[in-house]
Amino acid sequence: MKADGGSPQQxxxxxxxxxxxxxxxAMGELKRVNGAHWDAEMxxxxxxxxxxxxxxxxxILFxxxxxxxxxxxxxxxxxSSVRRVALTLGLPLEYGRKVDIVKRYHERIQSLTPLPPRYVNDGPILENVLTGDQIDVLKFPVPRHHERDTARYIGTANCVITKDPDAGWFNLGTYRNQVYDGKTIGCQITEGKHGRIHRDKYFERGESMKVVVLVGQDPLLFMLxxxxxPEGVSELDFAGGLRGRPVDVVRGPYTGFPIPAHAEIAIEAEAVPGKVLKEGPFGEWMGYYSDDTVPRPYLEVxxxxxxxxxxxxxxxxxxxVDETGLLKGIAGSAQIWRALDACGIPDVLxxxxxxxxxxTRFTVVQIRxxxxxxxxxxxxxxxxxxxxAYAGKWTVVVDDDIDAGDLDQVLWAMCTRFDPVTxxxxxxxxxxxxxxxxxxxGNFNNRVLIDACIPYDMKLANKFPPVVDVSADLRATIKAKFGFLNFPE
Ligand SMILES: Cc1cc2nc3c(=O)[nH]c(=O)nc-3n(C[C@H](O)[C@H](O)[C@H](O)COP(=O)(O)O)c2cc1C
Structure with missing residues (x-):
């Protein structure tokens, strides 16, 4: 990583x-692996x-x-690399600190005008169209991902497209899809997620919900x-705005929904009220097989x-560390930053x-x-x-001299600027x-907020002890004199 916070080029x-x-x-970040089995090996x-x-x-491409x-x-x-996240978001590839890419993405979001998709008549996604008896999701090498999963899951890095029955906007959410058989897949959508709110609205009216599940697509769509x-913002429009060109889409033959013309695999399906199947167990994002295995609405392909x-x-x-940690670190943090702005919190760094x-199990905010x-x-x-808010546990606030992305520095602040009572x-x-x-x-949780900033009155009165550090001036002198020591940036 570079020290200067990023080169100007996109x-x-x-x-x-x-x-x-x-x-x-070309960046040297791809491994090709042949011969790995779909059953837990990949x-x-x-x-x-x-x-x-x-x-x-x-x-890894298998x-x-x-x-x-x-x-x-x-x-x-x-x-699982900052450079690949940056490539995906169309940002410069190199950063000094991890929070610098969040800052850059946050700035980009502020000036972003969403751009709706453009409907086209043809595209590679139409090279093969399966209907009726031809339908079989196991035509693809669907993995059983973890050793204790009891089923294969076709949807993990996916986009489930749903339509709000009231406002008509299309949401894209990543919600997992278990395979029951070639024509039946699951769709676990947690309470409060946009796809879940859409589904609840259809089911409350006794109506089925049409969906498109992309299980191979532009990484930007998966990331978004x-x-x-926010509610009401379609990820398709957001992606168009980020790119500065609309996403080309074809109309789904069954759903009429927009399907990215360059997607790899798209499944059109329907969830029917009252039709459920036992879903799970599946190795989960908190690192446990903790999810309940209960009947959940499924999708007919x-x-x-x-x-x-x-x-x-x-x-x-x-x-x-898993391969979605940086996605949540960067794209998730930028959305929290946007919300802090929207609530008028000044000087977020x-x-x-x-x-x-x-x-969100451990979020750090750095302020002046x-x-x-x-x-x-x-x-x-x-x-x-x-x-x-979703599934949070620890939220920590630190001062401007603490790098929010550096766990050693955050821990030091928590150990020296924080009083457990106040x-x-x-x-x-x-x-x-x-x-x-x-x-x-009742499916609630409790969580803790940690103020690891220097108490404001002490800061104001300059009463907090000075930090033992090498001053900026002495650092510059030492670097000029002893540059051959290659000090880490
Ligand atoms: C790899 C991955 C898998 C995920 N699987 C699920 C899932 O199965 N169900 C779910 O509700 N959220 C899941 N999430 C989280 C949602 O995708 C995330 O909360 C997203 O913001 C949902 O979109 P929405 O805000 O439009 O509802 C997953 C996230 C990742 C990165």
């Missing part, structure tokens, strides 16, 4: 998933290549999967589908569209959802304190805004997830 538009893979290979390889990663694990034709591939580990964008030699995209999660948490109570303002908004607030009965091994009856 990274070039990679086009679609295949263009992204080419770029990633998931284990990715886990083992990622678990000790400090943001330098590769993306081919020659036993039982499947050569060319029917899977892609794992999209986002897995990020907490109506058509399958796919490109020749399709790539199934995968992101099974596991004990940290950084936000980071720590990979080891993961995500301006007034008494500023730290608590930031804490409560970060912990309770839509993008920060600097803790608790939130009870918050928006939880049954993926949390400690969720409370």
């Amino acid at each position: 990274s070039e538009d990679y086009g679609d998933l295949r263009g992204w893979i080419e770029r990633v290979e 998931g284990a390889i990715t886990h083992m290549l990622t678990e000790k990663s400090r943001g330098d694990a590769p993306a 081919d020659e999967i036993p039982g499947y034709p050569k060319g029917f591939r899977t892609l794992y580990g999209h986002f 589908a897995a990020s907490p964008l 109506k058509t399958i569209l796919y490109r020749n030699n399709p790539i199934l995209t995968c992101a099974p999660q596991h004990k940290p 950084g936000v980071w959802n720590h990979e080891g948490g993961p995500a 304190q301006r007034y008494p109570g500023h730290a608590r303002n930031a804490l409560h908004v970060a912990a309770n805004c839509q993008s920060g 600097d803790i607030d608790l939130i009870q009965k918050a928006w939880a997830s049954k993926r949390d091994p400690l969720f409370l009856p």
Whole structure:
């Protein structure tokens, strides 16, 4: 990583998933693996290549999967490097600190005008269209990702497209899809997620809900589908705005929904009120097989569209560090920052959802304190805004001299600027997830807010002890004189 916070150039538009893979290979960040089995081997390889990663694990393209034709591939580990996240977002590739890319993305979002998709008549996604008896989702090398999963999951790095029955906007959310048989898949959507609100609205009216499930697509769409964008903002429009060109879409033959013309695999399906099947168990994002295995609404598959030699995209999660940690660290944190802005919290300098948490389980906000109570303002908004609230556990606020993305510095602040009696607030009965091994009856959770800033009165009166550090002047002198020592940036 560079020290200057990033070069001014944007990274070039990679086009679609295949263009992204080419770029990633040219960056030296792609591993090709042939012969791994769909039964737990691909998931284990990715886990083992990622678990000790400090943001330098590769993306992995699997081919020659036993039982499947050569060319029917899977892609794992999209986002386990900052450079690949940056490539995906169209941002400069190099950063000094992790929070610098969040800052850059946050600035980009502020000036973004959403751009609706453009309907086209043809595209590679129409190269193969399966209907009726031809439908079989196991045509693709669908993995059993973790050893204790009892089923294969086709949807992990996916985009589930649903339509709000009132306002008509299309949401894209990443919600997992278990395979029951070639024509029946699951769709686990947690309470409060946009796709769930859409489904609840249809079912309350006794109506079925049409969906499109993309299970191979532009990594940008996956990243946005897995990020907490605000209600009413379609990820398709947001992606168009970020790129500066609309996403080309064809109209789904069954649903009429927009389907990205360069997607790899799209499944049109329907959820019917009252029709449920037992779903799970599945290795979950908090690192446990903690989810309840209960009946959940499933999807009846109506058509399958796919490109020749399709790539199934995968992101099974596991004990940290996993390959979605940086996605949540960067795209999730930028949305919390946006919410802090929207609530008028001044002087926010950084936000980071720590990979080891993961995500909102450990969020740090860095501020320049301006007034008494500023730290608590930031804490409560970060912990309770839509993008920060889901399944949170620890929210910490630190001063401007602490890098929110550096766990050593955050820990130091928590150990030296925090008093356990006065600097803790608790939130009870918050928006939880049954993926949390400690969720409370009624599916709530409790969480803790930590004010690890120097008490404002002490800061104002300059009464907090000075930090033992090397001054900026002496650092510059030493670097000039002893540059051959190659001090780390
Ligand atoms: C790899 C991955 C898998 C996910 N799986 C699920 C899931 O199965 N169900 C769910 O409700 N959320 C899941 N999420 C989280 C949602 O995608 C995320 O909360 C997103 O913001 C939801 O979109 P929405 O805000 O439009 O509802 C997953 C996230 C990732 C990164």
